[in-house]
Amino acid sequence: MTATMKAIIHTKYGTPDVLQLTEVAKPTPKAEDVLVKVVATAVNQADNHLLSGMMRFSSGLFKPKHRILGSDIAGHVEAVGQNVTQFQPGDAVFGDLSGHGRGGFAEYVAAPETAVAPKPANISFAQAAAVPMTAVTALQGLRDKGEIQAGQKVLINGASGGVGTFAVQIARALGAEVTAVVSTRKMDMVRSMGADHIIDYTQEDFTQTGEQYDLIFDTVGNRSVAEYKRTLKPKGRFVTTAFLPSLVIQGPWLSLTEGKKMDNLMAKPNQKDLDVMRNLLETNQVIPIIDRCYPLSDVPEALRYLEEGHAKGKAIIMMPDSSAGE
Ligand SMILES: NC(=O)c1ccc[n+]([C@@H]2O[C@H](COP(=O)([O-])OP(=O)(O)OC[C@H]3O[C@@H](n4cnc5c(N)ncnc54)[C@H](OP(=O)(O)O)[C@@H]3O)[C@@H](O)[C@H]2O)c1
Structure with a gap:
């Protein structure tokens, strides 16, 4: 049987x-x-x-x-x-x-x-x-496409969901100064995860503050390429998990003309990155x-x-x- x-x-x-x-x-x-x-x-x-x-x-x-x-x-x-x-x-x-x-x-x-x-x-x-899926996506976005460096100013837009909660913690573990964009009821949660600065998107628009970042890791895709771009430092990087079709053409062009690297991320699951995550989890640098x-x-x-x-x-x-x- x-x-x-x-x-x-x-x-x-x-x-x-x-x-x-x-x-x-x-x-x-x-x-x-x-x-x-x-x-x-x-x-x-x-x-x-x-x-x-x-x-x-x-x-x-x-x-x-x-x-x-x-x-x-x-x-x-x-x-x-x-x-x-x-x-x-x-x-x-x-x-x-x-x-x-x-x-x-x-x-x-x-x-x-x-x-x-x-x-x-x-x-x-x-x-x-x-x-597995969301943490490895955050890891590959920050580390591989974002080329995150310790001491950089990193903004995570959509910091409270599956990908975002890992992105905040991984960016902190890699030594970045992290700004998390969330709604009001998620502020305490991202603060407890170690975010250095928090922007409540119901009160403030992160693209209008005048602040610029070395790296923006985005999980929402709710702003235009122009708005994301003006929030990046001159050689800054932008990585989104929420596919933005216009970036397919504009991304390479902006990289050539302005030195700002803006791209969509398609994460690739692999055993090596599960091992990287296990290390971050077992050392309590990341908590799901x-x-x-x-x-x-x-x-x-x-x-x-x-x-x-x-x-x-x-x-x-x-x-x-x-x-x-x-
Ligand atoms: N490319 C890839 O390889 C890959 C891999 C995994 C996921 N993804 C994609 O990445 C996206 C995010 O995935 P996820 O698993 O993190 O989704 P999720 O768990 O549903 O989280 C979405 C989060 O976005 C927040 N949010 C909604 N509107 C917002 C706004 N205007 N500003 C800031 N935050 C806002 C929500 O919080 P509030 O309640 O506060 O609004 C929620 O916490 C999805 O589109 C998913 O398909 C792509």
């Missing part, structure tokens, strides 16, 4: 209403795969984009290629394929499966061993599930912020909440018997 597991699946594009909790076949790991018993997973804006069909050119033109969404996972290795060298059953791991068909909204998922890394020892599975936790059956509700756009850190999904993993 085929072993089964609980999973949230979608067989067509639509709103979170099209998602169903059902029993599906438990995956079998291929030679390079680990089979992970998921303890916690996180919802990401990418799950909403994929569910809606917005990315159908890559996710399946008429119907989804992969029925189970969910990129971020934290759990225990249950079994390993014959070529796996890094992990063995029982190991605690975390990872981002967005490059491998996802599948995190399920009790078990199989993925290449290179998609996961040892889970940080000092945090819960719920906290570990908060990390969890907004709320939902059971697996409430993935649709969690996605609706995320879609509203006002998360305070990460929304996490706990598996039915996740108490064993805490």
Whole structure:
């Protein structure tokens, strides 16, 4: 008899209403795969984009290629394929499966061993599930595209969401002087995360203060390229996770003519950066912020909440018997 597991699946594009909790076949790991018993997973804006069909050119033109969404996972290795060298059953791991068909909204998922890394020892599975996609995005934006340097003035626009809460803490850990742009009710949270300065966007427009920054890391994309540009120092850098189409043409031009580097970020999940994050987490330089936790059956509700756009850190999904993993 085929072993089964609980999973949230979608067989067509639509709103979170099209998602169903059902029993599906438990995956079998291929030679390079680990089979992970998921303890916690996180919802990401990418799950909403994929569910809606917005990315159908890559996710399946008429119907989804992969029925189970969910990129971020934290759990225990249950079994390993014959070529796996890094992990063995029982190991605690975390990872981002967005490059491998996802599948995190399920009790078990199989993925290449290179998609996961040892889970940080000092945090819960719920906290570990908060990390992979959003923290690695923040890390790559600040470090690789932003070329952040200690002592620089860095502004994070959208500092209170999944990506932003990690960006503030990573920028601080890398020695920057951080200004966080948030709404009134998030001010205490970003202050406790170590932000040096806070701008309440309901009261003040950061592009109108006259202040300029070495690096702007943006997760909202709510201002024009001209407004972001005038808020940058002469050789400043601007990186956004909220794709701005006009930057595709304007970015290289501004770099040539004005020396300001402005670009969209497309993060690339990888094991090395999970290791970098584990180090920052285990030394308590970064602490994942969890907004709320939902059971697996409430993935649709969690996605609706995320879609509203006002998360305070990460929304996490706990598996039915996740108490064993805490
Ligand atoms: N390119 C990539 O590789 C990549 C990777 C991950 C995510 N992303 C994208 O990055 C974006 C952010 O993702 P996320 O996971 O951080 O989203 P999120 O968790 O939903 O957070 C959004 C945050 O934006 C804040 N916000 C809304 N309006 C604002 C404004 N006018 N000024 C300042 N802050 C504002 C919200 O706080 P308030 O309640 O205070 O408004 C909320 O905390 C999404 O578009 C996502 O798709 C891209």
